[in-house]
Amino acid sequence: MLTLARTITRTLNPARITALLHDNNSYLDLDPVLRLDFDRDLNPAPNLDRAFASTDVYVCWELSLALHLLPEAFADNLSQSFPALGICGLKGRAGDGWLVAPGWIEWDVDPVTAEVHRESPKQHWSQRLIDKNYDLVFPLTHIPLGRLRRDCPKWRSDRRYRALGILAYFLFGSEEWFKKQGQNFLDLLSVPHIHAFMPRPELWLKPFDDWTETDWSTCGLSALWDIESGVVYWAEGAHHADEMKQVGKPIEQFIGSRK
Numbered sequence: 549m550l551t552l553a554r555t556i557t558r559t560l561n562p563a564r565i566t567a568l569l570h571d572n573n574s575y576l577d578l579d580p581v582l583r584l585d586f587d588r589d590l591n592p593a594p595n596l597d598r599a600f601a602s603t604d605v606y607v608c609w610e611l612s613l614a615l616h617l618l619p620e621a622f623a624d625n626l627s628q629s630f631p632a633l634g635i636c637g638l639k640g641r642a643g644d645g646w647l648v649a650p651g652w653i654e655w656d657v658d659p660v661t662a663e664v665h666r667e668s669p670k671q672h673w674s675q676r677l678i679d680k681n682y683d684l685v686f687p688l689t690h691i692p693l694g695r696l697r698r699d700c701p702k703w704r705s706d707r708r709y710r711a712l713g714i715l716a717y718f719l720f721g722s723e724e725w726f727k728k729q730g731q732n733f734l735d736l737l738s739v740p741h742i743h744a745f746m747p748r749p750e751l752w753l754k755p756f757d758d759w760t761e762t763d764w765s766t767c768g769l770s771a772l773w774d775i776e777s778g779v780v781y782w783a784e785g786a787h788h789a790d791e792m793k794q795v796g797k798p799i800e801q802f803i804g805s806r807k
Contacts, residue, residue, distance in 0.1 A: 640662075
């Protein structure tokens with residue numbers, strides 16, 4: 549599965565992602581409307597992903613992008629999700645689940661109605677991430693945490709919000725465009741930043757409650773998208789969102805510091 553995921557990712561470089569979005573205007577028909585002129589406004593750095601590939605943390609980014617495709621199998625209504633997931637009998641939203649581990653979701657389900665409880669004590673599994681003000685965990689980005697879960701309810705009911713909300717982590721070299729669109733994104737997402745966690749694949753099925761301090765310090769990547777400035781700050785390990793502008797670096801500096 550991981551080999552397949554890496555193969556898929558190599559076809560989804562930043563230029564290809566913009567082309568896919570350009571061909572699917574339904575992702576852009578949001579309120580407020582983000583008018584994206586890709587040819588004029590968006591100029592992703594085509595060589596930056598290859599530079600990133602030279603670092604030993606690239607696998608976290610690469611596989612997180614590839615397996616972000618997995619949430620597309622979860623329809624916003626679980627009863628319409630991809631049958632192979634084995635959850636089609638449930639009623640409720642995929643995004644109302646809780647993360648036990650980066651790649652492990654559980655839902656509280658009413659045994660009579662099969663309805664998913666939107667809030668649950670199960671959130672304690674990801675409490676440490678919530679305490680650090682994380683909003684997303686890759687690869688299951690349809691399960692928002694913390695402020696994003698609270699302030700952007702459409703994230704869990706309209707996949708177009710998710711498609712736009714993860715762009716900044718993969719369109720390297722496009723900070724000026726994201727800055728230009730900053731107010732549109734602020735209005736759309738209702739949060740000042742999105743703090744994302746990209747853990748190493750070997751931790752994806754390890755419950756957060758079982759993570760050691762070493763796991764937390766060597767777990768992979770943190771990336772905070774400051775929506776107003778358009779900058780994404782990258783750092784290794786898990787960090788509180790309030791620390792990311794000090795410990796993190798924009799992508800070019802982050803890569804340069806690892807050479």
